[in-house]
Amino acid sequence: MSATLIAQVAIGGLLMGLVYAVVAAGLSLIFGLMDVVNFAHGALLMVAMYATLLIHRATGIDPLLQLPLVAALLFGAGVAIYRGLIARTLSVRVNAGMVQIFVTFGLSIFLVGAAEFLFGSDFQSINTSLLGGHSLAFGAIVLPLPLVASGIVALFVFLGLALLSRTEFGQALEATREDHEAVALIGIDRDRVFGIGWGIGTASVGIAGVMLANFYYIAPDVGTNFALIAYVTVALGGFGSIFGALVAGLMIGLVEALTALFIDPALKQIGIFMIYLAVLMIRPRGLFGQI
Amino acid sequence: MAGAARGTLTMRRRREILLGAAILVFLALLPLGVGNVYLRGLIVLTLLYAGLAQAWNILGGYCGQISLGHALYFGIGAYTSTLLLTRLGVSPLFGMFAGGVLSGGAAFLVGLPCFRLSGHYYVIATLVIGMMVALLAANWDFINAAQGITIPFHQESWTDLAFRTAILPFHYVMLAYAALIWLIAWLIEGSRWGFFWRAVKDDVAAARSLGISIYPSKLAAAAISGAATGIGGVLYAHYIGFIDPDSTLDLSLSVLIALPAVVGGIGTLWGPLLGAAVLIPVQQLSVAWLGSAAGGIDLMVYGALIMALALARPEGLVSFFQGRAREEAADHG
Numbered sequence: 236m237s238a239t240l241i242a243q244v245a246i247g248g249l250l251m252g253l254v255y256a257v258v259a260a261g262l263s264l265i266f267g268l269m270d271v272v273n274f275a276h277g278a279l280l281m282v283a284m285y286a287t288l289l290i291h292r293a294t295g296i297d298p299l300l301q302l303p304l305v306a307a308l309l310f311g312a313g314v315a316i317y318r319g320l321i322a323r324t325l326s327v328r329v330n331a332g333m334v335q336i337f338v339t340f341g342l343s344i345f346l347v348g349a350a351e352f353l354f355g356s357d358f359q360s361i362n363t364s365l366l367g368g369h370s371l372a373f374g375a376i377v378l379p380l381p382l383v384a385s386g387i388v389a390l391f392v393f394l395g396l397a398l399l400s401r402t403e404f405g406q407a408l409e410a411t412r413e414d415h416e417a418v419a420l421i422g423i424d425r426d427r428v429f430g431i432g433w434g435i436g437t438a439s440v441g442i443a444g445v446m447l448a449n450f451y452y453i454a455p456d457v458g459t460n461f462a463l464i465a466y467v468t469v470a471l472g473g474f475g476s477i478f479g480a481l482v483a484g485l486m487i488g489l490v491e492a493l494t495a496l497f498i499d500p501a502l503k504q505i506g507i508f509m510i511y512l513a514v515l516m517i518r519p520r521g522l523f524g525q526i
Numbered sequence: 527m528a529g530a531a532r533g534t535l536t537m538r539r540r541r542e543i544l545l546g547a548a549i550l551v552f553l554a555l556l557p558l559g560v561g562n563v564y565l566r567g568l569i570v571l572t573l574l575y576a577g578l579a580q581a582w583n584i585l586g587g588y589c590g591q592i593s594l595g596h597a598l599y600f601g602i603g604a605y606t607s608t609l610l611l612t613r614l615g616v617s618p619l620f621g622m623f624a625g626g627v628l629s630g631g632a633a634f635l636v637g638l639p640c641f642r643l644s645g646h647y648y649v650i651a652t653l654v655i656g657m658m659v660a661l662l663a664a665n666w667d668f669i670n671a672a673q674g675i676t677i678p679f680h681q682e683s684w685t686d687l688a689f690r691t692a693i694l695p696f697h698y699v700m701l702a703y704a705a706l707i708w709l710i711a712w713l714i715e716g717s718r719w720g721f722f723w724r725a726v727k728d729d730v731a732a733a734r735s736l737g738i739s740i741y742p743s744k745l746a747a748a749a750i751s752g753a754a755t756g757i758g759g760v761l762y763a764h765y766i767g768f769i770d771p772d773s774t775l776d777l778s779l780s781v782l783i784a785l786p787a788v789v790g791g792i793g794t795l796w797g798p799l800l801g802a803a804v805l806i807p808v809q810q811l812s813v814a815w816l817g818s819a820a821g822g823i824d825l826m827v828y829g830a831l832i833m834a835l836a837l838a839r840p841e842g843l844v845s846f847f848q849g850r851a852r853e854e855a856a857d858h859g
Contacts, residue, residue, distance in 0.1 A: 272646055320833065327840040333592065333788050334840045340781065341832030348825025356821065455822070463657065463777070470650040501665055508658040512639075515651060519643050 239375040244496045245489060250382045252488020253389035254443055258461055259468035259480040261439035267475025268412050268432040274339040277462025278346035279437050283309055283444025284453045285350060288361055297365045298449050302442060309441025310434040317433035350455035358452040366449050385446035392442055396477050408432060471511050473524020482522060539716055542795060550705055557697050566693045572806040573700035574758060579786035579798035580707040581754030587793030589747035590727030592649050595656030596783045599629035599752040601775035603759030608675050608769055618687040618764050625760040626753040633752020634745055641744045660775035674770025687764035696765050703761055707754050711795055723747055789835050791842025800843045
């Protein structure tokens with residue numbers, strides 16, 4: 236096994252890890268803000284991928300150029316989910332956590348069913364796009380262009396999330412996270428902050444969906460696996476920590492790729508799970524978790 | 527008022543056991559009034575899930591430890607008894623004990639590291655361990671990997687729990703299972719352990735200050751819950767006659783086990799039974815009626831139902847009955 240091959244697989248893994256990190260960041264943002272684990276996160280990734288596919292088929296707009304459009308669409312979906320479902324669970328006094336898990340879980344089943352009903356369960360893909368079919372060569376290391384582009388876009392998402400925390404809204408977000416009740420006294424509309432927080436969280440997963448649509452198959456249950464990895468990423472990085480999601484995503488992408496290379500592609504997730512459990516034994520709140 | 531409405535604790539518990547006996551008699555007679563083979567199968571499945579959800583409820587409801595990895599214990603039970611029968615010719619009547627002991631032991635072992643984790647970290651850890659074992663099982667040739675194991679049918683027999691056409695024997699097997707787990711939950715509710723666990727669930731700090739050792743309490747709840755789930759896995763394997771990692775170890779099964787308890791009323795005696803009685807028929811009938819005509823509609827109906835129930839009845843379906851009991855008491859008072 237040559238060093239070039241190992242390097243190529245490792246870099247590919249890190250790039251995929253950036254995509255995992257973006258999916259996880261959306262989940263972690265919502266969790267950190269209001270302590271809700273969104274079990275429909277994978278289904279929303281699937282929705283973003285189908286949206287990209289349908290817009291591409293209908294208008295011919297390249298997936299890459301659809302980024303702002305689909306992100307805005309998913310932002311709206313996030314706000315709607317908050318207003319329609321999550322806001323109602325906040326007033327629940329008994330086992331609110333379980334209610335939220337199962338409301339979002341029910342939503343997930345509903346969305347997967349709707350996709351199956353509308354588009355069938357066959358795998359689909361976008362065959363002609365700006366990025367598709369090209370690859371980048373760095374010496375002997377060759378990487379598919381869509382994957383490289385996804386990694387770059389992912390870094391921009393994290394940059395955006397970092398900048399967000401410096402804005403006035405970012406500070407309102409932080410304040411609401413600290414104390415839901417007290418922010419009302421200083422004139423922050425809790426419902427509005429929560430709604431926009433959900434919007435940003437689902438817009439992140441929307442961006443990941445658009446980039447994945449460039450090179451990944453599209454099917455009703457495509458989100459399941461990404462969501463599973465996202466939960467592990469969030470727990471590994473620490474619930475609520477965006478930076479933790481980035482580090483954990485990179486770790487998971489790398490470990491997954493190397494496990495597939497050195498052990499067995501069928502067992503690639505075993506590597507992820509082992510690392511996760513090992514870290515959790517030492518740090519029960521993940522790498523950067525405070526809650 | 528509240529005291530008068532609920533009666534004393536002993537009275538309430540006596541009422542519960544009487545109601546349980548009445549429901550048991552009703553369910554024992556139910557198949558005599560249902561001739562349709564499909565509906566009889568549906569009832570068998572509902573009873574199985576009533577037992578499984580109650581088993582989950584022992585750890586998730588009474589002790590407050592939300593596990594999304596219970597498929598692991600179900601799968602260990604299913605595989606233990608199936609392998610014992612197909613490889614060694616051991617009767618499932620023994621396999622039931624072996625499966626129960628092994629899955630209870632597995633739940634204990636999973637609990638050792640996981641109960642050091644709190645809240646969502648615990649949930650995700652149970653989910654990950656479950657998925658890890660499912661993945662390993664799907665690649666383990668000794669247990670036929672992803673192809674699964676078929677239990678060959680020789681003759682109708684109680685010692686082999688083998689009945690080809692008759693559903694009735696399995697109706698009573700599953701009814702006995704659901705009733706047994708219900709009885710265990712009833713006993714736990716009135717026992718010292720039950721009070722310990724609920725104290726642990728409600729307020730860990732307060733429980734500790736009363737001298738309850740948290741960690742052993744959780745481990746005991748996990749072992750009982752895991753063993754009860756494993757026995758359900760054993761019964762499922764012999765009822766269906768075929769097992770593979772997808773149908774006995776997958777994450778979706780872990781959710782299906784937990785869901786009736788949550789929808790029915792988490793941490794309550796009747797919640798799991800009520801939840802199963804609503805969810806399993808809706809799910810199965812919507813697949814049968816809508817699934818074949820237009821794929822996906824069955825999932826939409828099921829998902830919408832879960833959302834609606836969780837929002838409309840966050841305390842669970844049992845709250846319908848509790849509400850009425852309170853109103854009646856108010857009328858009399």
